[in-house]
Amino acid sequence: MTETRHEVTIDAPLRFLLFGLQCTLGVEFSARECKRIFADARDDQVSAKAYALYEGTGLSVTETVDEYEPETISLMVSGKNVDIAGLEERARHEVYRMKKERDA
Numbered sequence: 001m002t003e004t005r006h007e008v009t010i011d012a013p014l015r016f017l018l019f020g021l022q023c024t025l026g027v028e029f030s031a032r033e034c035k036r037i038f039a040d041a042r043d044d045q046v047s048a049k050a051y052a053l054y055e056g057t058g059l060s061v062t063e064t065v066d067e068y069e070p071e072t073i074s075l076m077v078s079g080k081n082v083d084i085a086g087l088e089e090r091a092r093h094e095v096y097r098m099k100k101e102r103d104a
Helices: 012-025 031-043 084-103
Strands: 003-009 049-056 059-065 072-078
Touching (some): 012 084
Antiparallel strands (some): 059 072
């Protein structure tokens, strides 16, 4: 089974990355789990966490946060090869572009 793992900072670009990943994979992630990622990063900065964003036949998207590492999440896609690093780069660029336009 194909697995892609990528470490990501929990910040605004992560929201765009998750959206881009949904579009790339043609699935819809659990809104509850997505919200929980950001709430936990804000409210619980010590315990390890696991999130199941999508579970389907032959495809899953999960994330984990290690104990005492509240700012970094490990994203794993199982069942399909995907360029998560490329999606993250484009997400960061989009957030930068939006901030630049807002501040202009």
